[in-house]
Amino acid sequence: MESAAWVKTTRWVIKPLVFVACLLPALRLAAGAFGVAGVSLGADPVAALLHGCGRWTLNFLMITLCVTPLRDLTHSVFWLRFRRMFGLYAFFYVVLHFSVYLFIDQNGKWNVLWQDIAKRPYITIGVLAMLMLVPLAATSTARAMRRLGQRWTRLHRLIYAIAILGVWHFWWQVKSDIRQPLLYAAGLTLLLGYRVWKRRHAIRRALGARGLAGAAGVGGATDARGQRETLRKA
Amino acid sequence: MTRQKLPSPRILPSQITPQERYLSRRSLLAAGLGAGLAQSFGAFSRASAAGAAGAALAYTHDAKFSTSDKPNSYEDVTTYNNYYEFGTGKADPAAESQHLRTSPWNVAIGGDAEVTGSFTLEDILKPLALEERIYRLRCVEAWSMVIPWVGFPLGDLLKRFKPTSKAKYVEFKTLYDLKQMPGERTSVLDWPYVEGLRMDEAMHPLAFLAVGLYGKTLPNQNGAPLRLVVPWKYGFKGIKAIVSIKFVERPPRTTWAISAPQEYGFYANVNPAVDHPRWSQASERAIGGGLFAPRRATQPFNGYADQVASLYTGMDLRRFF
Numbered sequence: 134m135e136s137a138a139w140v141k142t143t144r145w146v147i148k149p150l151v152f153v154a155c156l157l158p159a160l161r162l163a164a165g166a167f168g169v170a171g172v173s174l175g176a177d178p179v180a181a182l183l184h185g186c187g188r189w190t191l192n193f194l195m196i197t198l199c200v201t202p203l204r205d206l207t208h209s210v211f212w213l214r215f216r217r218m219f220g221l222y223a224f225f226y227v228v229l230h231f232s233v234y235l236f237i238d239q240n241g242k243w244n245v246l247w248q249d250i251a252k253r254p255y256i257t258i259g260v261l262a263m264l265m266l267v268p269l270a271a272t273s274t275a276r277a278m279r280r281l282g283q284r285w286t287r288l289h290r291l292i293y294a295i296a297i298l299g300v301w302h303f304w305w306q307v308k309s310d311i312r313q314p315l316l317y318a319a320g321l322t323l324l325l326g327y328r329v330w331k332r333r334h335a336i337r338r339a340l341g342a343r344g345l346a347g348a349a350g351v352g353g354a355t356d357a358r359g360q361r362e363t364l365r366k367a
Numbered sequence: 368m369t370r371q372k373l374p375s376p377r378i379l380p381s382q383i384t385p386q387e388r389y390l391s392r393r394s395l396l397a398a399g400l401g402a403g404l405a406q407s408f409g410a411f412s413r414a415s416a417a418g419a420a421g422a423a424l425a426y427t428h429d430a431k432f433s434t435s436d437k438p439n440s441y442e443d444v445t446t447y448n449n450y451y452e453f454g455t456g457k458a459d460p461a462a463e464s465q466h467l468r469t470s471p472w473n474v475a476i477g478g479d480a481e482v483t484g485s486f487t488l489e490d491i492l493k494p495l496a497l498e499e500r501i502y503r504l505r506c507v508e509a510w511s512m513v514i515p516w517v518g519f520p521l522g523d524l525l526k527r528f529k530p531t532s533k534a535k536y537v538e539f540k541t542l543y544d545l546k547q548m549p550g551e552r553t554s555v556l557d558w559p560y561v562e563g564l565r566m567d568e569a570m571h572p573l574a575f576l577a578v579g580l581y582g583k584t585l586p587n588q589n590g591a592p593l594r595l596v597v598p599w600k601y602g603f604k605g606i607k608a609i610v611s612i613k614f615v616e617r618p619p620r621t622t623w624a625i626s627a628p629q630e631y632g633f634y635a636n637v638n639p640a641v642d643h644p645r646w647s648q649a650s651e652r653a654i655g656g657g658l659f660a661p662r663r664a665t666q667p668f669n670g671y672a673d674q675v676a677s678l679y680t681g682m683d684l685r686r687f688f
Contacts, residue, residue, distance in 0.1 A: 166658055175458065176439075176447035176654050177510060238652070240661045245647075253645060306645060308508070309626050310455035310555040 135211070143214055151215055155222045158189045159229065179238050186230035191303060191317055193223035194296045198324040205331070217273050220292070224270040227263045255305035262298035265291050293328075296321055421586065424579045426497035426517045432573060433501035434670070436513045439655045441581050444514055447654060448588045449506065450607055451556055452541065452548035459550075460588035467547050467608070469592040478538070478614035481529035488592055492578065494527075495519040499582070500575055500596075505637045505669045507601035511651045516596055517579030522570040525612075530566070534614035537569045538562075539595060539606045556622050562595065562606035563619030563633065567678055573598055573671060576609075599671040601635045632688040636679070637669035641688045 135143075162185045165174035174181035197219040203212040239245045249256040269289055272278070278285050300321050304314035438444075450460035472488040501515045525537065543559035545551050551558045568574060575596040578585060585591035590607025597604045603623050613619075623631035630644050639649045650662040668675050679687075 176443040177457070177652065178658050179652055180510070182658070237658060238662075249647070252642075253647075255645060308455075310451070310553075312553075312555075 143211065148214065148218070152218060155193070155218065158185065159226070162186065179233070182233045183230065183238055186226050186233055187303065190223055190226040190230055191299050193219055193226055194292070194299055195317070195320055195324065197223060197292065198296060198321070202324065202327050221270060221273060224266045227266060231260075231263055255302050258298045258305075259302040262295045262302060265295045265298070269295075293325060296325075421583045423583055424497055424517050426499050426579070426582070429498040429500050433499070433515075434503055434513060436501070436503060438501055438515045438581075439512045443655050444512060444580060445586050445588060447512075449508075449602065450550075450588060450590070452550040452558075452560065452608070453588070454550050455555060461586075463549055464587035467587045467591070469587065469608075472592050472610075474593065474609060475611045476528050476613075477611065479531045479533040479616065480614045481531065482527065488578075491524060491593075492519075495523060497579065502575070502596060502598040503669050504596075504598065504602050504605075505651060505665065507603055507631065507635070507643065507648075509643075509646060509648060509651050509665075510654055511663070511665075511669075512654045514596075515581055516575060516577040517582060518575050518577035518596070520572055521564075521574040521576050521595065522572065524576060525569055525614075528612075528614070530614045533616050535566055536615050536618050537564050537566065538611075538613045538615050538619035539609050540611035540613075541606055542608045542610045557625050560606055560622045561619055562604055562621050563615075564597065564604075565618075565678075566614075568597070568675075571675060571678065573674055599637060599668040599675045601637060603631070604635050634679075634684075634687050636675075636684065636688075637665060638667060638684055638688065639665040640667070641685055 161172060162174070162182055164170050164172040166178060166182060174185075197216060200212045200216040200219065204210060235241060235243070235246055250260055251257075269291060272281060272285060272288060281288065300314060300317045303317060304311060307314055446461050447457045448460040449457065450464065453460040453463035470488070473485045474488065474491060475485050476483050497517050497519060499515055499517050501513060503511060504514050505511045539562045541560035542548065543551060564574065575598075577590070577594050577596050578592060580586065580589055585594065590605070590609075593609045594607040595605050595609065618633050621631075621633055623635075624633055637648075642648050648665055651665045653660060653663050666672070
């Protein structure tokens with residue numbers, strides 16, 4: 134159990150600090166874009182902005198996916214307080230990324246966007262992943278969570294597909310050096326693999342706890358499903 | 368693994384020859400061309416002996432083959448480079464190439480020619496007059512720059528080796544040295560870097576070998592001491608740090624075409640009508656325009672169509688991309 138003082142500190146001190154920290158990459162890019170404080174984005178500021186925002190979208194997707202494993206490892210719900218913020222930051226950075234692409238790189242030519250979506254698979258999946266984040270961001274409020282109940286959990290599992298599409302989008306556009314996208318893919322495999330493992334482990338344990346009844350057939354299977362539902366709620 | 372970092376001789380923008388000075392150098396040359404050239408070769412060998420990039424060169428400005436577009440800043444040209452031998456990031460070459468030894472430098476001439484063997488860079492440059500060509504550069508990644516190179520027409524050099532009738536193509540190779548070129552320890556490309564031209568392309572007056580940039584010897588990150596510049600082709604054709612030139616009968620297997628044959632062809636002529644499979648080549652971002660400069664429409668053969676389109680008459684440029 135967390136003490137009331139700790140909850141307060143988290144809410145009024147740690148959370149605002151984390152909020153500002155998450156904003157720093159955007160501030161740095163903005164400073165570079167406007168030449169503030171001697172920050173420069175180099176010879177190709179458009180590419181630097183575009184790739185910077187894209188990279189931080191992926192980073193925040195990864196960070197968001199780290200929350201559950203961290204909770205399990207540390208047996209602490211502390212991390213859960215930041216999950217919504219991380220997810221919303223992923224959305225924030227992807228909107229910036231998309232805006233830089235459309236309004237700066239492509240000079241706001243929507244017809245180029247439609248052509249790119251139709252012709253270039255990496256853009257197709259990139260836009261798809263961004264659109265999939267929209268309902269998640271829209272239902273991030275406590276009220277939406279209550280209203281949707283079990284459906285909220287199911288809906289927010291979209292994050293797995295979004296992260297896969299995001300890394301794929303990155304991988305598909307590098308010229309020959311795949312080391313960076315490979316790193317993200319490896320991280321994502323680990324984070325998603327952990328969830329698969331946990332689930333299997335839980336089912337096996339549930340079956341084991343019921344002894345032979347689990348193997349006996351229908352009853353056991355139903356129990357396992359029930360157990361799974363309980364876990365989902367966790 | 369730790370690599371020792373020595374203090375690197377980074378060139379500061381303030382150290383660049385001011386515009387007036389290099390212009391006055393040109394007029395000086397016009398006055399006494401012979402003397403100027405003699406002096407310049409002295410200067411060049413001294414510079415390469417010291418292994419320092421950025422020594423002033425003497426040259427004449429070639430207005431006929433130069434674009435009137437405004438060149439990019441020295442800083443942009445020397446800090447935004449694709450040179451995977453030093454890393455795949457745009458800033459890697461400037462950071463990692465500073466200890467490349469460009470002197471002594473030998474170039475092996477081989478294949479179907481009467482004159483072959485190993486030549487020092489000084490041998491190669493001795494009979495040649497350097498000229499400045501301001502060329503547009505269009506990268507296959509859909510960005511572009513304008514660069515004032517100093518060098519000489521490739522054909523002038525190739526002729527000296529008397530290629531035989533079997534010589535249909537020219538193959539170039541970059542230095543392969545795992546110690547000096549850390550990128551070659553990775554498998555991002557097939558090393559050493561290989562590029563090639565058809566003989567008639569190589570002999571075209573626009574095909575150029577550069578030894579300098581902005582009136583000075585090439586910085587290492589730009590391909591010192593000797594690099595190819597083919598302004599009507601995508602930038603990756605411009606092979607850097609050349610150590611081998613070979614006359615061959617068959618089209619050379621070039622590095623990017625080996626890496627991704629469906630994306631990069633042997634010809635690699637700038638062509639807005641033929642997209643890269645993953646991105647459009649119809650327009651480009653001109654480096655140096657800042658954040659809100661509009662994209663520019665890419666020109667066929669990078670704007671050099673009048674001079675070079677005839678090389679490809681009757682060829683299906685979609686097939687031979």
